[in-house]
Amino acid sequence: RMRIIVDADPGIDDALALYYLRAQRDTEIVAIGTVHGNVPVQQATANALRLTERLNLNVPVAMGAAKPLAQPLATAEDVHGQDGLGGYAGDEPTTTHTEQSAAEQLANMARENPKELSLLAIGPLTNVALALQIEPRLPELLDKVVVMGGALNVPGNITSHAEANFWHDPEAADLVLAAGFPHLTIVGLDVTMESHAPQEWLDTLPHDCFPKKILGFYADFYGSFLGKKGFVPHDPLAAAILLDPGLASYHEDRFAIELTGRYTRGKIVADQRFLAPESPFGRDIATERTKARYAVTADHARFLDQL
Ligand code: BDR
Ligand code: CA
Numbered sequence: 001r002m003r004i005i006v007d008a009d010p011g012i013d014d015a016l017a018l019y020y021l022r023a024q025r026d027t028e029i030v031a032i033g034t035v036h037g038n039v040p041v042q043q044a045t046a047n048a049l050r051l052t053e054r055l056n057l058n059v060p061v062a063m064g065a066a067k068p069l070a071q072p073l074a075t076a077e078d079v080h081g082q083d084g085l086g087g088y089a090g091d092e093p094t095t096t097h098t099e100q101s102a103a104e105q106l107a108n109m110a111r112e113n114p115k116e117l118s119l120l121a122i123g124p125l126t127n128v129a130l131a132l133q134i135e136p137r138l139p140e141l142l143d144k145v146v147v148m149g150g151a152l153n154v155p156g157n158i159t160s161h162a163e164a165n166f167w168h169d170p171e172a173a174d175l176v177l178a179a180g181f182p183h184l185t186i187v188g189l190d191v192t193m194e195s196h197a198p199q200e201w202l203d204t205l206p207h208d209c210f211p212k213k214i215l216g217f218y219a220d221f222y223g224s225f226l227g228k229k230g231f232v233p234h235d236p237l238a239a240a241i242l243l244d245p246g247l248a249s250y251h252e253d254r255f256a257i258e259l260t261g262r263y264t265r266g267k268i269v270a271d272q273r274f275l276a277p278e279s280p281f282g283r284d285i286a287t288e289r290t291k292a293r294y295a296v297t298a299d300h301a302r303f304l305d306q307l
Contacts, residue, residue, distance in 0.1 A: 002118055002243060003030045005106060007064070008235070009037030009123030010047040012080050012218040017122055017235035019211055020307060022055045024243060029057060030117060031109055033102025035064040037123040037168050038076045039084035042066075044123075047084050049093035054210060061095070064102025065126035068169035076164065079221050086217030088210065103130035110141035118144040120242050121176075122235040124165050125149070129172035132179050139181040148238035149173060150188030150268035152251075152294055162266030163189050166257055170266040174257035177268075177289060184292040186255065187238040188268065191248060191295045195237050196222075197304055199229035233307060240303050241295060248298040254289035270294065 004021065006029055008014040021029055032052065034044040045063040052061060067073045083089035098105065106127060109117060119142050121128055132138050149165035156162040166173040177184075202219060205212040219231040226232075241248050254271040258264040271285040 001026045001028060003028045003113075003116060004118050004120050004242070005031045005033065005109060007033040007035060007102060007106070007119065007121040007123060007127050008048065009035050009039065009044045010051060011038040011044065011084055011123070011235070012086055012214050013233055013235040014038070014122050015047070015051055015085060015214060016211055016233060017120070017239040018051050018055060020236045020239050022057060027243060029059055031059050031105055032061045033064045033105055033127050034061065035102065035123040035127050036066055036068070036073055036075070037165065038080045040066065040073065040075060043084050045097050046093055047089055049095050049097065050085075050089060053093060053095060060098045060105065062100055062102040062105035063097045065130060068124065068126055069129060069171040071169070074168065079218065081217045086214040088213045101130075102127040103134055106131040107135035107138060110138055111135060114141050115143055117142060118146070118242060120146050120239055122148045122165070122238055124168035125172040125176045126169045129169070129175040132175060139179050142181070144183045144185070144242060145181045146185045146187060146238050146242040147176065148187050148192070148235050150186050150294065152188055152190050152268055152270060154190050154193060156267065157189060159263070159266065161264045163268075166268060167266035170257045170259050173268075174259060177255045177257060177292065180290045181292070182290070185241060185245070185250070186268070186292060186294045187241050187248070188294065191298045192232055192234040192237050195298065195300045195303055196226070196228070196232055197230050197307070201230065201304060236307055237298065237303055240306060241298070247303060248295040250293035251296050252291055252293045254285050255292055255294065256285050256289060
């Protein structure tokens with residue numbers, strides 16, 4: 001049985017990822033942390049609470065970071081709607097978030113359940129970076145970690161080089177890549193953009209179900225962005241790869257986030273070294289980082305079918 005802490009910025013595809021996880025056997029969402037990103041964190045938190053109520057999920061929701069570590073807040077209502085759920089967020093939640101922050105919740109739960117919990121991070125990585133400051137042993141205390149973010153060998157979706165989650169907090173993403181998580185998988189645009197769900201997929205959903213309603217706004221955005229009807233389920237694919245790593249193939253390497261590039265801030269870069277370790281050239285990423293794996297292909301048909 002996989003027990004998962006979800007760190008998210010709901011967000012339409014974040015919501016869909018929660019629906020996806022909720023429907024899986026032998027999978028338990030044990031807690032949710034929220035973060036700025038698609039919408040301000042207060043809205044993301046209200047949405048997470050609304051989703052736990054809809055999904056009948058009795059788990060703590062902790063409110064996380066309201067802004068990135070080292071740059072101003074930026075949000076993406078054009079993609080997810082003013083309310084983050086495509087206009088369908090609805091009434092105020094009846095439940096409330098916990099007292100502790102999302103970073104404290106992550107650090108505390110990992111300490112209390114060493115090596116038992118996995119982390120699915122589908123928003124900017126601010127909370128995970130803050131949790132590392134609270135508990136530097138976090139990498140060894142967690143089981144698997146899957147992060148949705150990055151555009152390695154494809155264009156970005158915020159700038160030409162940077163993907164949204166990493167661009168929203170490059171310093172946090174870089175700290176996470178440098179922290180030495182032994183089982184870190186990165187699911188970026190290289191695979192998620194290939195998992196485009198066409199209009200016909202949406203048409204198979206019952207007319208008045210909540211996912212179909214919220215996906216309307218998201219599909220309108222992706223329709224005009226890509227010039228074809230449908231949407232891209234970034235966060236659900238990351239969830240699916242956490243549950244079933246065989247769904248994807250990977251490039252194993254050492255990774256960093258570009259923090260000072262004039263055009264590339266927020267871009268993930270791989271070591272890609274072909275020189276011997278003792279070579280004086282290009283040793284920066286290799287000497288600083290532990291290995292992680294970056295998804296390069298995925299079985300999209302199988303995934304969309306599961307979804
Ligand atoms: C990521 O950014 C957000 O818009 C989505 O929720 C996803 O986590 C994709 O780049
Ligand atoms: Ca997200």
